[in-house]
Amino acid sequence: MRLVTRGDLDGVTSAVLLTTMEKIYSIELVHPQDITDKKFEITENDIMANLPYHPGCAMWFDHHELTESNEKPPESFKGRHTIAPSVSRVIYDYYSSDKLAQYEYLVAETDRLDSAQINIEEVINPSGIILLGFTIDSRSGIGRFNKYFVDLVAWLKTMPIEKVLNQPEVLERVKVLRENNKAFLDILKKASRQEGNVVITDLRQIKKVPAGNRFLIYTLFPKANVSMRLQWGPDMKFVAVTLGHNIFNRTSRSDCGRICSDFGGGGHKGAGACPLKPEKAKQQIAEIIERLKKEG
Ligand SMILES: [Mn+2]
Numbered sequence: 001m002r003l004v005t006r007g008d009l010d011g012v013t014s015a016v017l018l019t020t021m022e023k024i025y026s027i028e029l030v031h032p033q034d035i036t037d038k039k040f041e042i043t044e045n046d047i048m049a050n051l052p053y054h055p056g057c058a059m060w061f062d063h064h065e066l067t068e069s070n071e072k073p074p075e076s077f078k079g080r081h082t083i084a085p086s087v088s089r090v091i092y093d094y095y096s097s098d099k100l101a102q103y104e105y106l107v108a109e110t111d112r113l114d115s116a117q118i119n120i121e122e123v124i125n126p127s128g129i130i131l132l133g134f135t136i137d138s139r140s141g142i143g144r145f146n147k148y149f150v151d152l153v154a155w156l157k158t159m160p161i162e163k164v165l166n167q168p169e170v171l172e173r174v175k176v177l178r179e180n181n182k183a184f185l186d187i188l189k190k191a192s193r194q195e196g197n198v199v200i201t202d203l204r205q206i207k208k209v210p211a212g213n214r215f216l217i218y219t220l221f222p223k224a225n226v227s228m229r230l231q232w233g234p235d236m237k238f239v240a241v242t243l244g245h246n247i248f249n250r251t252s253r254s255d256c257g258r259i260c261s262d263f264g265g266g267g268h269k270g271a272g273a274c275p276l277k278p279e280k281a282k283q284q285i286a287e288i289i290e291r292l293k294k295e296g
Contacts, residue, residue, distance in 0.1 A: 003027045005049040007145055009133035013088035013110040014049040015153045016103060021095050022047060027150055036069055050087040087110035106156065116247040123215045126171050129161060135173040140229045184212020188220055196293045199224035203231045218246045225252040238275040245270045254295040259288060
């Protein structure tokens with residue numbers, strides 16, 4: 001079988017569990033949008049995890065809410081879909097096998113990172129599996145991804161976490177991660193301002209934005225309960241708007257996904273994104289900020 005999953009810690013942990021329970025010979029990393037857009041071929045040889053449902057697959061595991069833009073699974077499909085903190089948790093519970101008991105801690109930490117149940121210290125100075133998770137975050141923009149993913153799966157199955165963290169490849173990524181976060185923090189300080197409950201970071205003037213931790217903004221603005229980030233899309237064809245709830249101050253009632261879908265994007269309550277036409281951006285950004293202030 002082939003495992004088709006997402007390139008993040010939840011994907012890695014899913015791969016650790018599924019390769020223990022099923023005969024898996026290869027792993028393919030796919031962006032969920034490519035499943036929605038039917039750009040990636042799925043066959044009866046595929047086990048899918050952490051991705052939208054595809055009728056062609058042999059087994060499907062997911063923990064996200066079903067959305068209108070994706071295919072609905074039939075009543076009886078092989079696998080499991082539940083709303084859970086991570087898909088690793090869904091897989092772990094599905095098999096509930098003694099063979100997986102040794103991965104209980106890995107699954108618990110994957111739950112925490114995938115549902116952003118982490119504290120300020122773990123964003124500023126992460127360690128253990130949470131740190132490992134940040135090294136495999138596709139948003140951190142560190143290259144050579146597929147090999148690293150497969151290596152991590154093999155290491156986590158054969159070594160204790162301390163030893164995994166000491167692999168040269170991991171150490172190198174941790175170093176890049178720390179440098180990027182430091183540079184990103186400096187930029188965030190210059191490019192952010194708070195309006196009511198909203199912290200707005202306008203990165204449109206920054207030529208090269210380092211890929212820093214997306215939660216860092218909340219360490220600088222702990223009183224804001226929702227964030228808005230503005231960045232140019234490729235070739236300045238659109239302004240990319242990203243909204244998110246403050247994970248350390250969970251008081252926002254704003255529905256980020258709904259707001260974004262009203263402006264041509266999407267997401268869920270806690271986070272969303274939408275592309276704005278440059279000629280309309282100024283007006284629409286003001287409207288979005290008003291919505292975030294009104295919803296609170
Ligand atoms: Mn997940």
